[in-house]
Amino acid sequence: MKIVLEHLTKQFISRHNSSEIVTAVDDFNFEIPDGKLVGLLGPSGCGKSTTLNLICGLEVPTEGKIYFGDLDVTDLPPENRGVGMVFQNYALYPHLTVRQNIMFPLENLKGEQKLSKEVMNEKVLEAARLVQIDTLMERKPSELSGGQQQRVAIARALVKTPGVLLLDEPLSNLDARLRLQTREQIRRIQKETGITTIFVTHDQEEAMSISDLIIVMKEGMMQQMGKPQEVYNHPANLFVAKFLGTPAINVFEGKILNHKVYIGEDMILDTDAEDQEIYIGIRPEGFIPDKNGSFRCRFDRIETTGRDTSIVCHNDSCISDSDIRVIVDSDDEINNDNGIIRFNLKANKTHLFSKKDEKVI
Amino acid sequence: MYNRNNLKGWLYLLPALAFVVVFMVYPLIDVFIYSFEESYNFASQTYTGIGLYNYSYILHDPYFLQAVKNTFILVIITVPLSTGIALLISLALNSIKKLKDLFQTVFFLPYVTNTLAVGLVFMILFKKTAYSEGLINLLLNSIGISSIDFIEGPYWAKMFVLCFYTVWVVLPFKILILTSALASVNKDYYNVARIDGTSKLRIFTRITLPMISPSLFYLIITGFIGAFKAYSDVVALFGTDLNAAGMNTIVGYVYDMLYGNSGGYPSFASAAALVLFAIVLTITVINLLVSRKNVHYQ
Numbered sequence A: 001m002k003i004v005l006e007h008l009t010k011q012f013i014s015r016h017n018s019s020e021i022v023t024a025v026d027d028f029n030f031e032i033p034d035g036k037l038v039g040l041l042g043p044s045g046c047g048k049s050t051t052l053n054l055i056c057g058l059e060v061p062t063e064g065k066i067y068f069g070d071l072d073v074t075d076l077p078p079e080n081r082g083v084g085m086v087f088q089n090y091a092l093y094p095h096l097t098v099r100q101n102i103m104f105p106l107e108n109l110k111g112e113q114k115l116s117k118e119v120m121n122e123k124v125l126e127a128a129r130l131v132q133i134d135t136l137m138e139r140k141p142s143e144l145s146g147g148q149q150q151r152v153a154i155a156r157a158l159v160k161t162p163g164v165l166l167l168d169e170p171l172s173n174l175d176a177r178l179r180l181q182t183r184e185q186i187r188r189i190q191k192e193t194g195i196t197t198i199f200v201t202h203d204q205e206e207a208m209s210i211s212d213l214i215i216v217m218k219e220g221m222m223q224q225m226g227k228p229q230e231v232y233n234h235p236a237n238l239f240v241a242k243f244l245g246t247p248a249i250n251v252f253e254g255k256i257l258n259h260k261v262y263i264g265e266d267m268i269l270d271t272d273a274e275d276q277e278i279y280i281g282i283r284p285e286g287f288i289p290d291k292n293g294s295f296r297c298r299f300d301r302i303e304t305t306g307r308d309t310s311i312v313c314h315n316d317s318c319i320s321d322s323d324i325r326v327i328v329d330s331d332d333e334i335n336n337d338n339g340i341i342r343f344n345l346k347a348n349k350t351h352l353f354s355k356k357d358e359k360v361i
Numbered sequence B: 001m002y003n004r005n006n007l008k009g010w011l012y013l014l015p016a017l018a019f020v021v022v023f024m025v026y027p028l029i030d031v032f033i034y035s036f037e038e039s040y041n042f043a044s045q046t047y048t049g050i051g052l053y054n055y056s057y058i059l060h061d062p063y064f065l066q067a068v069k070n071t072f073i074l075v076i077i078t079v080p081l082s083t084g085i086a087l088l089i090s091l092a093l094n095s096i097k098k099l100k101d102l103f104q105t106v107f108f109l110p111y112v113t114n115t116l117a118v119g120l121v122f123m124i125l126f127k128k129t130a131y132s133e134g135l136i137n138l139l140l141n142s143i144g145i146s147s148i149d150f151i152e153g154p155y156w157a158k159m160f161v162l163c164f165y166t167v168w169v170v171l172p173f174k175i176l177i178l179t180s181a182l183a184s185v186n187k188d189y190y191n192v193a194r195i196d197g198t199s200k201l202r203i204f205t206r207i208t209l210p211m212i213s214p215s216l217f218y219l220i221i222t223g224f225i226g227a228f229k230a231y232s233d234v235v236a237l238f239g240t241d242l243n244a245a246g247m248n249t250i251v252g253y254v255y256d257m258l259y260g261n262s263g264g265y266p267s268f269a270s271a272a273a274l275v276l277f278a279i280v281l282t283i284t285v286i287n288l289l290v291s292r293k294n295v296h297y298q
């Protein structure tokens, strides 16, 4: 089921100051194609949960419309929207077994939709198999690991075969290893069922690794939507550039003069753009050590983490929170002339942003 | 190391333990012994024999049987009623948004109000005096029912007042416990249930009730025990000569046997106390057994 949001806006009265209005979701316009896994990504408090709650109907929008397919669901109550939702804390009923938890939504069906006991059992087992917890059916949630609880919650959300599956920070309560496993599971389950899925996370790596599409949000506003690699390679603004990628992009102050880009004294690139003050974002993999390179930094140290070799260095124009981090091939020759290291820069890894509105140039 | 810590632990516990032994364990054993000593005399500290006569006496004493009956009626009516009403009020309180704090305070006021003040309110409500019929009677009169003497009148009227009073007195505490239990249920459970299309009734029976079952169970157990031990409220309403009023309770009977006008019989009092002990123990064990299946601790 495709999901369309039109001018969707949600305002709250601030929790801290009742005369203040918080715009948690600000004029969202986008379309999520049928059958895709979409990562909704943004820092904590940017309105991701609110967006999900609007889509599932737990919150009523201040303005705007929501369509599932061609159907306007804006005024439908949650139970009539055909959505499944998984909450961050899973919200499994602690007094019910895994089987009873998964069966719970089915038992709510009334009238013509009512299912026989056999059909219910079959559906429950099918959902449990899909998430691979069919051997734990008689356990209580407290007897399961975090990852298993997570999967029970997904099974419960899927058992009614919803048109849309919503996951709110599904991995944030898991440890690092389980997080990797579980995100693969989510990917697999989504592929097997083909259900349009939106999953919320503040972890860009998570979103990048399993999503068909990502939507980056900041302070209630959508910043960019696209395929993960596309968004990574062509960030629409400085925020998106900084938010995606580990290690983070290195940001410098600079200027364009006569179609040349300068960081400090160093002319690093040619450009078509007008003369102006700019921010320059350079991905850690965008540096090529070259003893004739034009961009100079003060060498600090070399760090090797796993397969990556990174050079840590400094530059007075750098305005990132941390030191400049450069990822190089381990067989690259690292020049070092009295503590000055020189680079050439890859044009496709170097992004220029206007200093006025931080949009890409 | 373990032993020294152990010793230290016991040392810390000693003051409390000494207290418990002197004021709880010793009297308990003493009462147990008294209850088998026939015709025990306080002054001479002598008794005529050992046996079950004391039990046989009280079990044939119409006053004791009346007291048992009164106590049971009180327990059976007030425990479910007060818990049920408290649950309803708490659910209502939990679902309103505006003025919630105000209502919570209003419902809690009786708890911090002096018993005598509450008694006075009941006087105004129920007591017939030379000048007034009491508020309830005025109401009854206005719908064409003649006045009833709730304090010195028929048995059912007195029982009604006693139950009313008991429910009234225990309600604030139960509401307090239940509103906080309800408020501590994670809202996500309700959100999930709503998305799954769960009916209101099913949300209540399958989610809310199990979630607050530990608090509910606590209230039921303490409610039973409290009601079985009813005495001071009864005195506040009907005076000290409860046997004459036909409104005595088991604890009242024990007290009367010791210090009342017809008192001075520690053996009978002890036997009655042990009968009460046995009843409360049985009910509590039954409660615990029932709870094992229906109460969900997290």
Ligand SMILES: Nc1ncnc2c1ncn2[C@@H]1O[C@H](COP(=O)(O)OP(=O)(O)O)[C@@H](O)[C@H]1O
Pocket: A012, A013, A014, A015, A022, A023, A024, A042, A043, A044, A045, A046, A047, A048, A049, A050, A051
């Ligand atoms: N019920 C509410 N009342 C008031 N403010 C709210 C409410 N829900 C969310 N907000 C505010 O809206 C903003 C977005 O919240 P949320 O959607 O939970 O963010 P996220 O899930 O991205 O961390 C936050 O500033 C939050 O304080």
Ligand SMILES: [Mg+2]
Pocket: A045, A048, A049, A050, A168, A169
């Ligand atoms: Mg959130």
